[in-house]
Amino acid sequence: MADLIGSKIERKEDRKFLTGKGRYTADINLPRQTYAYFVRSPHARAKITKVDHSKAMKAPGVIDVFTGDCVVKDKVGGLICGWKIVSQDGKDMKCPPHPVLAKDSVNFVGDHVAVVVAETLEQAKNAAELVNVSYKIQKAVIKTEEATSFENIHEGIDNNLSFDFLLGDKGKTNEAFSKADKIVKLDVVNNRLIPNAMEPRAAIGDYNASSDELTLYTASQNPHLDRLIMSAFNAVHPEHKFRIVAPDVGGGFGSKINVYAEDVVVAYASKKIGRPVKWVAERSESFMSDNHGRDHVTHAELALNSDSKIIGLKVDTIANLGAYSLVLAAVTPTYLYAPLLLGIYDIPTACCTVKGVYTNTAPTDAYRGAGRPEATYVIERIVTEAAKEIGMDQAEFRKKNFIKKFPHQQCLVHNIDSGNYDAHLDKAIELSDYKNFENRRSQSAKKGKLRGIGFSTYFEACGVAPSAVVMSIGAGVGLWESAEIRFNPTGNVSVFTGTHSHGQGHDTTFAQIVGDKLGVAIENIDIVHGDTDKGPFGMGTYGSRSLAVGGTAIVNACDKIIAKGKKVAAKMLEGKPEDIDFKGGEFILKNSNKKKTIGEVAFACYLPGTFGDVKSPLPEGVEPGLIETSFFDPSNFSFPSGSHICEVEIDKETGETKLVKYTVVDDFGTVINPLVVEGQVYGGVAQGVGQALYENAHYDESGQLTSASYMDYTMPRADNFPQIKIDYTCTPATSNPLGAKGCGEAGTIAAPAAVMNAVIDAVGTDVQMPATAEKVWKALKKNGSKKAAA
């Protein structure tokens, strides 16, 4: 089984998903189930003067209606910010109250005001139309850059400023800039995105009065964290009597990290009415009320010396938090963003400020990449502009400034353990046939098309995260991970992981690791996740952490199994534990032909009695059973990196951009299953291309979300893509025994800059994301008139 690591094994879970046998929260129906429908704010900002639900209460099938008053009376806690940031003046960030049902005010279109619980969904919806909420409408602030000059939308939060964050040394950076031979300046907007997981959010609360147990089925990336938050902060139910099940989950991308109001409310309502309460988001609710992503406005400056070396970086960003601060809302645009602005360049000094502002829009939070796509976009755009301004080749300028020696302590936060940046860039240059690009440009010109090329040489910090580090900078929890390996008496294995698979392919990848370590066939290995009643507490899946952190916990648990197995095998083989080797699923006594398979040893562990002549195989002091648990806390982040090279063709007449060539070379350290990794890269690139060319969450001036359906919000589709070429280089991570670095977000992190650098190369002037046909056409027109004037 030793060749399992690195094998292209088809995903074990695909059969059920592709044949419609997946079991999502919406597929679960419980006896005596009721249905919840939420009354949401149609206004971006308003005071609630009255909620009259008397008519709704009398409507057919209605069991109960809950409002903001009810949750206050029953002391249901509000939603929390899980990672708090300190401003540069030493003060804590400001978080407004975020009740699960609004009582006094609403702050974005879709804000949750009341819930109707009825016998059928139709009855709940009909009755919801009868809930009469009186609003006093107020002027809303929508635009990121205008938030601080608008009146306070939350009491006590002046200038709508949650925090004013600083990272780096301002004095040293200014000094470097004063010595610069060249300063490159850039303004970029990172557009707001809507996550659009294929499965909309859903939740079922199920309270059992006889056992006083509460079960919540919910589409979540991290059921244990949800339970912790809901018992400790929302006071829904005590943790030991509270079970959260996140069954099959159809995509998260960060949008299913948060405990949402709907989770808390269905759990609470189930306790109140003593029956299960089910809620499934309609797609329009997903658009309005899932956390949104990105939404930054940034000014950046890069200082160069006369030798074309980068000597300093300054970045000032305004990050739109939306109406409230969600669980990772503050850390995403600060610690997950600012340190990454250095990219893979040897930059001696830098500083970055981030203003986190509140507006009357859907709250933002982590979205695939979380902070890193925003940072990569800034550095990869400005590095490209710098090379252009000094007339140097894109690749040459990058290589000249790459970090060459490892480990490398960056000037902001990260200590990068390993990497070889020239290697992946060289490989990408070769694969993309960079040297013949100008020929391809001329060919395109003959067809009347403008061709452009763009580079993005990214890195990211994955494997979140060393608990001591993250807790020292405001995280409310440590970010270790757990694993438990249970050998069953018949020799098959149940592996419990605290991570959660919602598309990542853990059932296959983790089984490969266990199969490789223990010599068990992967069909005899079951990966169990997503149920707080089954495995030990775990932190869930986000930040490309599952393999580097969760996978390592699994490896460590396997090592414990082998250590115990050796003791038992020694007794069975009449040798000493130190003389037992374990290889390919067999315990072998050195210098003999005596051996026992791991299945035999596991069986023996469960049958420690004496049967006739057979004495117990368990040595004295060794407990029966073969179950081992491990908790792994990494010593450092892991640092994947890679090179993307993108080519586009632009139609001069319409401004339409077509992706014509895309090359990726990634260094993910050890790759367990190249097939799973390829899937992650394709999907990630598609999502990044979506941000660059198509996707845009748009609010009008009054705060109505005008891109609230697939009629108006453009998702990337298969016919938008050429075949993407993918290859790898490998420098193993030193922070975990697998050498794995993380791959789940890389495509989304690198692609926007690669695509936009190509678009801007073709157009010859600045364009902001998304590069829609009209924007490109206008830029071409502007550029044309500029050229004509010159």
Added chain:
Amino acid sequence: MKNFNFKSPTNTKEAAKLYTGKATFLAGGMSLLPAMKLRLAAYSDLINIKKIKTLSGIKISSKSLRIGATTTHAEVAASKEVEKTISSLSKLADGIGDPQVRNRGTIGGSIANNDPAADYPSACLALNAIINTSKRKIPADKFFKGMFETDLKKGELIESVEFEVPEKSGYAKFPNPASRYAVVGVYVSKLKSGIRVAITGAAHSVFRSKELEEALTNNFSPSSIDNVKIGSKGLNSDIHASAEYRAHIIKVMAKKAVSSC
């Protein structure tokens, strides 16, 4: 979706009789059903006309092409006769929505709904179509009244659409990247009676462009469009395209349509 009565008549007389209260006809349901699901529309009675056999099918004569109201976009796109007679029309049908929409959506439903960004209304105007209803024959020029508004009276049912077979015709669409409706769609035709240019997606309802018709009457070639001035006044401006951009795209699509003739 609110509750409603569902009726499936097998002939048009029965359909007319069943039309009572706050009723509406249901063909493919590709626009009606989403609107009802979102509770933007509610009816007491849905009269399903898909069981009325006489409303479906394609019939060709030397001068005209008649398409039954419940004929789906996929059927029109796949029809060899349509391709032979008016190939631009099969191209148009093949570019509506996505495969699911084309398999359910119907020509009658499309023009009765008169979505300002729908494709078929432009074909009706450009090919001087007659809309045959349960009560009368309506020339396309008088049929499309405004945004989602037609000349149809309450309970009046479209039975078929009769297109004039042109000497030449072409359709070019600049699709909305999200919905793939037309941001601008231009249908150009050379009929016995003259040149027609119909534009969809650009304004509150489909319309004919006098400027483009004049230019193409003088010289039916893409280059004759270069000097035409298309103003942005009266054109739509939304998150997908400004009026200025739409005005520009009208010319680009018109040239493309003429080139494809």
